[in-house]
Amino acid sequence: MLNQGNVDFVGDTDAAEVANKDLLGQVSSLLSCDPLEAEKTLCSRVVAARGEVMEKGHTIEQAQYGRDAFAKVCLLV
DSSP states (O other), rough: OOGGGOOEEETTTTEEEEEEEHHHHHHHHTTTTTTHHHHHHHEEEEEETTEEEEEEEEOHHHHHHHHHHHHHHHHHO
């Protein structure tokens, strides 16, 4: 089991970050990805509008929602 559902987040209203980076390291190792990229994926999104591309941070609730959705997909695969 990957335990990605156990990854927790901390931060303020618009900048979530992973609280337990050791667990994120284990999960990203099992997924063969870089832990920094995994955290970036869980804690932010890319927005493209009018030819501009920018990165927007997730709130803690948005990061939790993304984490849970990813965990559910992994259970189905």
